[in-house]
Amino acid sequence: MVTTIKAKVEPAPTKRSRASAKAPVKPVRKPAAASATSAPPKRARPAAVRTVKQVTRLMQDSPVGKAGAAAQAMVRAGKSSRLSQEVRNKVVVVTGASSGIGEDCALKLAAAGAVVVLAARTPQKLAETVTKIEQQGGRAFAYACDISDLADCDRFCKTVLDKHGHVDILINNAGRSIRRSVKHSFDRFHDFERTMQLNFFGALRLIFGFAPTMLARKQGHIINISSIGVLASPPRFSAYVASKAALDAFSWCAASEFADSNVRFTTINMPLVRTPMIAPTRLYDAFPALSPDAAAELVMKAVIEKPKRVATGLGLVGALAQALTPGISEFVLNQAFRLFPDSLAAQGKNGETGETAAQDLAGNPVALARKLFSQVFSGVHW
Ligand SMILES: NC(=O)c1ccc[n+]([C@@H]2O[C@H](COP(=O)([O-])OP(=O)(O)OC[C@H]3O[C@@H](n4cnc5c(N)ncnc54)[C@H](OP(=O)(O)O)[C@@H]3O)[C@@H](O)[C@H]2O)c1
Numbered sequence: 001m002v003t004t005i006k007a008k009v010e011p012a013p014t015k016r017s018r019a020s021a022k023a024p025v026k027p028v029r030k031p032a033a034a035s036a037t038s039a040p041p042k043r044a045r046p047a048a049v050r051t052v053k054q055v056t057r058l059m060q061d062s063p064v065g066k067a068g069a070a071a072q073a074m075v076r077a078g079k080s081s082r083l084s085q086e087v088r089n090k091v092v093v094v095t096g097a098s099s100g101i102g103e104d105c106a107l108k109l110a111a112a113g114a115v116v117v118l119a120a121r122t123p124q125k126l127a128e129t130v131t132k133i134e135q136q137g138g139r140a141f142a143y144a145c146d147i148s149d150l151a152d153c154d155r156f157c158k159t160v161l162d163k164h165g166h167v168d169i170l171i172n173n174a175g176r177s178i179r180r181s182v183k184h185s186f187d188r189f190h191d192f193e194r195t196m197q198l199n200f201f202g203a204l205r206l207i208f209g210f211a212p213t214m215l216a217r218k219q220g221h222i223i224n225i226s227s228i229g230v231l232a233s234p235p236r237f238s239a240y241v242a243s244k245a246a247l248d249a250f251s252w253c254a255a256s257e258f259a260d261s262n263v264r265f266t267t268i269n270m271p272l273v274r275t276p277m278i279a280p281t282r283l284y285d286a287f288p289a290l291s292p293d294a295a296a297e298l299v300m301k302a303v304i305e306k307p308k309r310v311a312t313g314l315g316l317v318g319a320l321a322q323a324l325t326p327g328i329s330e331f332v333l334n335q336a337f338r339l340f341p342d343s344l345a346a347q348g349k350n351g352e353t354g355e356t357a358a359q360d361l362a363g364n365p366v367a368l369a370r371k372l373f374s375q376v377f378s379g380v381h382w
Pocket residue numbers: 095096097098099100101102119120121122123125145146147148172173174175176177198225226227228269270271272273274275276277278
């Protein structure tokens with residue numbers, strides 16, 4: 001059921017909001033590293049790390065460092081004015097807008113003057129995001145909607161079109177990820193169904209809901225938050241990557257049909273981002289990852305420039321390696337498969353999802369190899 005959310009106002013008692021009222025709202029899990037109870041005792045930083053930090057601080061405080069920071073601020077200001085020109089008063093739908101990348105995008109778009117329409121399942125989290133947007137002077141409308149439920153998608157599209165008339169930009173961001181090797185998935189067909197249901201069919205349903213008015217108005221931009229995994233094919237992500245690849249493939253085909261109607265598609269092959277989505281996989285605590293702010297900047301770049309693809313260099317190298325040297329690529333990926341274990345939960349055993357990671361990153365050769373691998377292939381989720 002689609003529910004309209006108003007900040008600080010109780011949502012209408014629909015089927016979904018009644019259900020979520022019965023169930024206690026789960027707090028957003030923070031990465032384990034931030035947890036006082038589960039984090040391993042802090043070890044003294046090696047002298048080399050301390051020296052690098054000191055040198056970095058000295059450079060930042062120097063005139064050159066300050067000039068660099070000022071130049072960066074100017075670039076950001078320029079970007080934000082370009083963003084304003086692009087989105088002011090436009091209707092932008094962001095799905096999965098109550099957390100992580102989606103929430104950051106919604107805040108940035110609203111700050112740039114867009115009318116932001118937020119969708120996610122949990123009314124309370126949506127209301128919190130609306131409050132944040134309103135506090136910074138922006139305009140937002142939120143609707144509780146389960147995008148893995150096609151009837152809910154249809155109701156959402158109708159509600160948005162009835163209220164706002166059209167959608168200028170659709171950001172298909174809501175998604176779910178599963179990290180489990182194929183051998184542990186033989187009796188878990190539903191993993192593949194549920195990733196397809198949300199990451200492909202739900203997103204596609206919204207495209208089908210909003211594209212007709214985009215085509216009629218000869219104006220529209222559909223941005224899909226895909227994954228670097230589609231380019232790099234990491235092991236253990238077959239369900240997730242297949243569902244993201246399905247939407248990418250659809251969009252590339254549809255884009256050529258819509259090109260002369262000024263309706264554009266952008267695929268963002270997002271690298272690893274430190275959000276609640278990856279928090280349960282404690283292995284990633286030691287991996288380099290983008291902040292949600294940096295990830296949202298990639299999305300804003302897509303909004304401004306409307307490229308066909310936004311990807312990191314490593315993602316593109318991964319795709320190239322697969323195309324040109326598939327055998328070598330498979331060998332490297334197999335090494336990664338052997339190096340990074342399935343979590344106990346993924347193996348169907350009891351235990352914390354990242355238990356193995358917490359133990360192994362204590363400083364043995366395997367841990368060092370993992371660290372090296374994750375640094376070299378920075379941004380890929382293994
Ligand atoms: N984090 C990464 O490393 C990473 C890397 C590459 C790509 N991505 C992609 O980036 C997107 C955003 O991920 P994130 O890391 O920002 O995740 P996140 O912080 O966990 O946020 C997910 C958002 O989606 C909503 N959502 C989940 N299931 C939904 C459903 N069935 N219907 C409607 N909304 C739903 C959640 O709200 P409710 O739970 O209240 O519904 C929440 O607002 C995803 O598509 C993900 O695959 C993430």
